[in-house]
Amino acid sequence: MFPWFATGHMTPFLHLSNELAKRGHKITFLLPHKALLQLQHLNHYPHLITFHTLTIPHVQGLPHGTETASEIPISLNHLLVIAMDRTRDQVEQTLGTMKPDFVLYDTAYWMPQIAKKFGIKTICYTVVCAASTAIVLVPARNVPKDRLISEEELSNPPQGYPSSKVVLKGTEARSLLFISLPFGEGNMTFYDRTTRALRESDAIAIRTIREIEGSFCDYIGTQYGKKVFLTGPVLPNEAVGKLEENLGSWLEGFSPGSVVFCAFGSQINLEKEQFQELLLGFELSGFPFLVALKAPNGCESVEEALPEGFEERVKGIGVISRGWVQQLLILKHSSVGCFVNHCGFGSMWESLMSDKQIVLVPHLGDQMLNTKLLVEELGVAVEVERGENGWVSKEELSKAIKLMMDGDCEVGAKVKRNHIMWKESVGSSNLMNGYIDRFVQNLQDICMSK
Numbered sequence: 004m005f006p007w008f009a010t011g012h013m014t015p016f017l018h019l020s021n022e023l024a025k026r027g028h029k030i031t032f033l034l035p036h037k038a039l040l041q042l043q044h045l046n047h048y049p050h051l052i053t054f055h056t057l058t059i060p061h062v063q064g065l066p067h068g069t070e071t072a073s074e075i076p077i078s079l080n081h082l083l084v085i086a087m088d089r090t091r092d093q094v095e096q097t098l099g100t101m102k103p104d105f106v107l108y109d110t111a112y113w114m115p116q117i118a119k120k121f122g123i124k125t126i127c128y129t130v131v132c133a134a135s136t137a138i139v140l141v142p143a144r145n146v147p148k149d150r151l152i153s154e155e156e157l158s159n160p161p162q163g164y165p166s167s168k169v170v171l172k173g174t175e176a177r178s179l180l181f182i183s184l185p186f187g188e189g190n191m192t193f194y195d196r197t198t199r200a201l202r203e204s205d206a207i208a209i210r211t212i213r214e215i216e217g218s219f220c221d222y223i224g225t226q227y228g229k230k231v232f233l234t235g236p237v238l239p240n241e242a243v244g245k246l247e248e249n250l251g252s253w254l255e256g257f258s259p260g261s262v263v264f265c266a267f268g269s270q271i272n273l274e275k276e277q278f279q280e281l282l283l284g285f286e287l288s289g290f291p292f293l294v295a296l297k298a299p300n301g302c303e304s305v306e307e308a309l310p311e312g313f314e315e316r317v318k319g320i321g322v323i324s325r326g327w328v329q330q331l332l333i334l335k336h337s338s339v340g341c342f343v344n345h346c347g348f349g350s351m352w353e354s355l356m357s358d359k360q361i362v363l364v365p366h367l368g369d370q371m372l373n374t375k376l377l378v379e380e381l382g383v384a385v386e387v388e389r390g391e392n393g394w395v396s397k398e399e400l401s402k403a404i405k406l407m408m409d410g411d412c413e414v415g416a417k418v419k420r421n422h423i424m425w426k427e428s429v430g431s432s433n434l435m436n437g438y439i440d441r442f443v444q445n446l447q448d449i450c451m452s453k
């Protein structure tokens with residue numbers, strides 16, 4: 004396993020490793036040392052899953068010692084990817100020694116070149132929604148070679164794209180302009196890198212299910228002329244560990260379903276004004292809240308960014324975490340009634356599998372498409388309306404929370420009914436296990452071929 008050095012990528016690769024190990028397969032997981040510290044407790048089969056740490060070289064422009072995407076603003080990812088590329092020799096040496104049957108990778112487009120030398124099959128494993136690959140990362144997208152792609156070009160889906168609902172509207176396409184920006188050495192763009200990683204693999208795998216994204220998966224298969232295997236969402240059955248004691252006892256102090264929990268994943272640093280506006284929105288909603296956000300841009304800490312007098316005003320009813328929280332365990336807590344999140348692909352599945360009402364504030368391109376899947380296709384969530392300038396106001400956030408938390412409101416009740424239905428059908432262990440069993444069979448079939 005060789006995922007991109009970001010939590011939202013490494014975690015699902017490890018969940019998949021656990022499922023493969025459960026079925027008796029041996030896995031070597033390549034990752035930076037710092038990521039090991041964050042991930043190792045999620046390894047449920049240490050006798051079968053071995054972590055192999057890589058030395059991450061320094062790249063000019065990155066803070067010294069940077070190894071993972073969660074340590075840097077997203078604007079520096081194009082430098083971290085150079086560091087990843089420069090681990091190529093270490094990766095090649097490991098592959099040559101281990102000689103696995105398969106390598107699963109996502110960002111390292113060069114993997115097929117080195118794997119072929121040792122007769123190893125390559126699977127490009129996409130851990131974001133199939134819709135986001137289908138809308139921007141296919142040959143039909145025609146990204147110009149001599150200039151940046153425009154917002155207008157990106158607003159139109161590529162020819163043959165299978166949905167009119169899961170599309171980018173208004174200014175949303177802006178968040179995907181980065182696909183034609185440099186991402187790695189040698190003038191390579193994000194689009195070049197990702198499409199090459201997909202094109203040169205032996206097969207494509209996607210962390211999704213046909214029941215939600217079948218048409219997008221078929222479209223990707225046709226675009227690349229390749230087999231597309233699905234792993235399902237690959238969520239751990241149970242949240243591991245125990246909720247941190249202080250937080251647990253704070254949550255115990257509230258009645259069931261009354262607390263609003265908010266987390267925006269590992270990559271988002273808001274602007275300070277937006278950060279403050281969101282906090283004021285939680286206060287305005289009148290519900291107790293637990294917020295886990297990173298310090299906004301330009302601030303060293305969360306404390307320094309709080310609105311004036313905020314901590315005193317919300318004492319006892321509002322907690323603003325100073326760092327990473329145990330999202331899965333919090334989502335299991337009965338006091339939590341609503342989950343406000345960014346709809347990263349991990350959080351999308353985790354919120355769908357929870358029994359909490361879902362309020363979405365997407366930021367990045369794939370998060371906007373995930374949001375369309377939950378809001379427009381499945382009808383299990385609401386999205387907070389943004390102003391014309393892209394701003395989320397405290398009034399709109401509070402309105403969306405109230406809509407979801409008010410037991411008498413028709414919209415909230417409808418969303419809840421849909422959510423229960425989807426959770427039951429998608430969350431059944433038969434469905435999840437069926438996906439993994441078929442995936443293993445798919446791998447064995449390619450192993451036999453050629």
Ligand SMILES: O=c1ccn([C@@H]2O[C@H](COP(=O)(O)OP(=O)(O)O[C@H]3OC[C@@H](O)[C@H](O)[C@H]3O)[C@@H](O)[C@H]2O)c(=O)[nH]1
Pocket residue numbers: 009010011012014130131132266267268269270271295326327328329330331346347348349350351353367369370
């Ligand atoms: O405080 C936290 C925040 C997050 N988490 C966990 O970290 C994971 C975050 O994954 P997400 O995919 O939701 O979000 P990230 O922002 O980290 O992901 C990244 O890769 C996946 C893409 O869809 C996202 O657009 C990209 O930002 C989840 O499993 C969540 O449970 C915590 O355990 N604690």
